[in-house]
Amino acid sequence: MSLALSTLLFEWRRYLAAVIALALAGVLMLAVSAMFIGILQSFTATIDKSRAQIIILPANSSSLGGPGGGGGALPKRVVPLIYRHPEVVEVQDLPGDFGRFYGPGKTSPSMVNIMVIDTSPNGVTLPDDFTDDMRRAIEPPYNVGVDISAVNQLGVKLGDEATINGRTVRVALIMEGYANSQAPGVVMSRQTQRLMGTANDDAFGLLMVRIKNTSEKDAKRVAEELNALADGQYKAWTKEPLAAATVKDAMSEGLLAIILGFMSVIGFVIGVVITWQTLRGAILANIKEFASLRALGVSIGQLRGVVMELSFWVGILGIAASAVLMVGITFLAKSANIPMGFELGSSLQTAFLLLIISVMSGALTLGALKKGEPADLLK
Incomplete structure (x- = not known):
């Protein structure tokens, strides 16, 4: 075991503040983006969970751009063009809308995100987590499903009658996995949409x-x-690249990009300052030990290497602590019906940034070693 690692293990209380500072900095940088990704995923839940393998958008779309698709609309003539490919089995549109929802006895409406799906067995837009009983529950006209997270907000329970856009509907299904902190999710069949x-x-x-x-x-x-084969009339996507493009486009928009950038800068500054001061205090507390090592012939360069390795291990522990905190925050958010989503690239970027913060703090601490002269041991 190296000197740096053994020092960290035996003197862990001295370095705990630095680990906590790094963990909090990581949470600050990651939590906001995770919450926003969760909101995006809640609007695209029926797309992500559909039984389709390919999504067709207008030719000028760079991403979904919202719950109804981005870049305008696709004309009806596009459908037979898709069927020209010999491996295409089924093509269906996926309507989506917002509506004014009045629960029983409610005088003010709630805005809901209306998700329209096929209720035929194994329908291409039928979510893959829908059981046959769930499918049948919303199959009759004017039957709708409500996510369990929205039951209290909408003031409904199973079997209640409510009003959407002036039409009476019946809550025939309480489902899970469609939480939306912005607009409660309501799912209905294509037939019900037509009747409305x-x-x-x-x-x-x-x-x-x-x-x-x-x-x-x-x-x-x-x-x-x-x-x-598109000839500029549409653009075909698979799910994973489309989801990544949607998140990228959303996060590059003005206000959100400023907020995420500001939170990242604040997290970086807080992490560097607190970690630097904590590491400096820990080194100064052990300055006599470092002076003893110099007296035994250990060069200042080798001691600097020990400090840098120490800061590296502090960074690794900070990343682990940040991950534990994010798991706890995600669990609490789920219990409060707040969706959270994580991107591998964003998570790795945050972890790398925390490691940079720790190493930079270690570099800023190197000056403290000059206070550990062997002659000071004679005082």
């Missing part, structure tokens, strides 16, 4: 495509081939 008069058969926000072979490799290949 909000269906549009002439233009679509997006199309969901099922192919013969459902592997990710085949989906990417078919998407590329569909794009080659």
